[in-house]
Amino acid sequence: MGTDENRQTRRQGAREDFVRDTWYPVLESKRLGRRPVGVTRLGRKLVLWRDAQGQPVAQEAACPHRGADLSKGRVVSGCLECPYHGLRFAADGACVRVPCEGDARPIRADLRVKGFVVREGLGLVWLWWGEERNELPPLPWNHELPEAGAGSCTATLTWNVPFARVMEGNLDLHHFPFAHRRWAPGLGTLLDPYTARLEGDVIHTRGVLRRDDGKPWDGRSGFVAEIRVLFPHLVLLRFGSLTQGMAAATPIDEENTWVVFRYRSSLPLLGGLVAWFLVRTEVGLIQPEDYALLRDSEPRHPTREDFHLVRADAGIALWFRMYERRLEAQRRALPSGEGVESPEQGVHTSGEWGGDRASG
Known part of the structure; x- marks a missing residue:
């Protein structure tokens, strides 16, 4: 393989993924209120919302039922409700309600939405892009970056x-x-x-x-x-x-x-x-x-x-x-x-x- 082909291969390889094991900021905290917010980050369509305690949640935007955009839904009783069929998902991704099936019928265990670890700091919502760990590193440069707020x-x-x-x-x-x-x-x-x-x-x-x-x-x-x-x-x-x-x-x-x-x-x-x-x-x-x-x-x-x-x-x-x-x-x-x-x-x-x- 010639030099130009080698270079092209390396360039294509560099586009296969993003740097992992890193906290990435994905949204300003003040942009995340009572309604879900849809963003695309790191090649994924995400929905961000706040649970009943006001903590940020990040999940894949596609509803696992039939792929509707969950960011167009609403937050009801601390859960995210799909705008298409009203399925509700908890902050851990579990489906807790399927209206068309009734409350008495068990919900299939695989009806879950994939979630991502997020934290809030410096006026930003940060998403962990990497392997799951029992203990994640702190937000980067938390005491050196300029704070949001006055000044x-x-x-x-x-x-x-x-x-x-x-x-x-x-x-x-x-x-x-x-x-x-x-x-x-x-x-x-x-x-x-x-x-x-x-x-x-x-x-x-x-x-x-x-x-x-x-x-x-x-x-x-x-x-x-x-x-x-x-x-x-x-x-x-x-x-x-x-x-x-x-x-x-x-x-x-x-x-x-x-x-x-x-x-x-x-x-x-x-x-x-x-x-x-x-x-x-x-x-x-x-x-x-x-x-x-x-x-x-x-x-x-x-x-x-x-x-x-x-x-x-x-x-x-x-x-x-x-x-x-x-x-x-x-x-x-x-x-x-x-x-x-x-x-x-x-x-x-x-x-x-x-x-x-x-x-x-």
Whole structure:
């Protein structure tokens, strides 16, 4: 098999599944009220609803009876009622009522709807995508991501861009002076110093966009940016000591991605306004430009071999290395990380930070 055929095989293989054993955000908590909500996430049509205690429930949207969309039903007495024939399903998936059969007739045991483990935190509903365990890990970065509420603002987007392309864009620092030149005129194009390193499942990147004056960085000039990514999909950004940002990407299916992002500012009195302004800027100005570029990038499902990466792409290289190896491990039906060579633990480039290459 030739090189091109090998590459095509790898690309097709990378689309067989999504990264498993991960908590994915699937909906803002405030969007889940008394009525069921239908979403497509991770290639599955889901129905989300709240039980009698107000806890979120996630189940397959297709009724096991004859396939009606349960998200078009209603919640009655703490159960989800099918809109087609009125069958009711409890939070554990068991059917508890079949009106056409009467209450006296036993309900067949296999009349169940498949469910998924969900938890609520940081103003989001998270779904566990992976093997069932007696004890699941806590929600990721629960104490580091910016909380919803006062001083914060959240927005969501649906992009016709595959998941890996979205994450590639999230790690790209040096596109800003070009893709967004209308909003940042005069921003330097040289990314130096720049470091990218891996600690566990966290990619740390830090760099300075500045003018190329042929001199080492003076420690003051330019725009300093710091991005951390908790593989595979959570991004944490810091802008000084008062403002924090986060973004998370969840595959809708192989071709589309749901993105949620949030800004939070602790600026006294004006924090909420600052967060609102940053989110509105993202939605109205920055993200449409990123979306247009990522949507039209080819191939839509790249591997590292499709790229000719440069020094400033070191963070992207680390992410794709982890992504391809994780999917390969899954295809071999191995537990995550077992029998798979560990990704390189760092990519360091020119420039000095006085020993502090990236924040912990």
